[in-house]
Amino acid sequence: MKRVLLIGGFTGMMVTASADERYQAIPISSGSDFGTEKALILDTAAGHIWIWTESPATDTEPGGRYVIYQGQLTPGKKIGDVVLKQEWPVPTVAPVSAASPPILASKLAVKKKK
Numbered sequence: 001m002k003r004v005l006l007i008g009g010f011t012g013m014m015v016t017a018s019a020d021e022r023y024q025a026i027p028i029s030s031g032s033d034f035g036t037e038k039a040l041i042l043d044t045a046a047g048h049i050w051i052w053t054e055s056p057a058t059d060t061e062p063g064g065r066y067v068i069y070q071g072q073l074t075p076g077k078k079i080g081d082v083v084l085k086q087e088w089p090v091p092t093v094a095p096v097s098a099a100s101p102p103i104l105a106s107k108l109a110v111k112k113k114k
Contacts, residue, residue: 025052047073 022045030036030053041050049070057063074083 041067047075049073 022043024042024044026040026042028038028040028051030038036056037054039052041052043049049072051068051070052066053068054065055061055063071084076083
């Protein structure tokens with residue numbers, strides 16, 4: 001049986017995957033034009049997902065290589081099912097009107113009066 005070796009450089013750990021290609025790596029955009037490499041790694045048997053990132057050192061930041069576990073895929077019952085939803089509340093900001101000037105402006109006005 002043919003075997004493929006995947007080597008995790010950040011830990012020095014060696015993982016063996018069978019010829020059925022259980023682990024798939026897909027290159028993804030880092031959102032930057034500068035040297036950062038990223039890949040999505042998918043365990044096609046158990047549905048686990050990781051993001052692998054490698055960044056070069058710069059004049060101000062150290063470089064590094066790391067893997068971030070993203071979770072396990074959950075199958076839906078039908079196409080279009082939402083299987084995981086995370087929401088953040090909409091930030092509330094008090095409306096600014098001519099009758100109530102911004103706080104900063106009113107504080108500056110108070111300082112000038114003194």
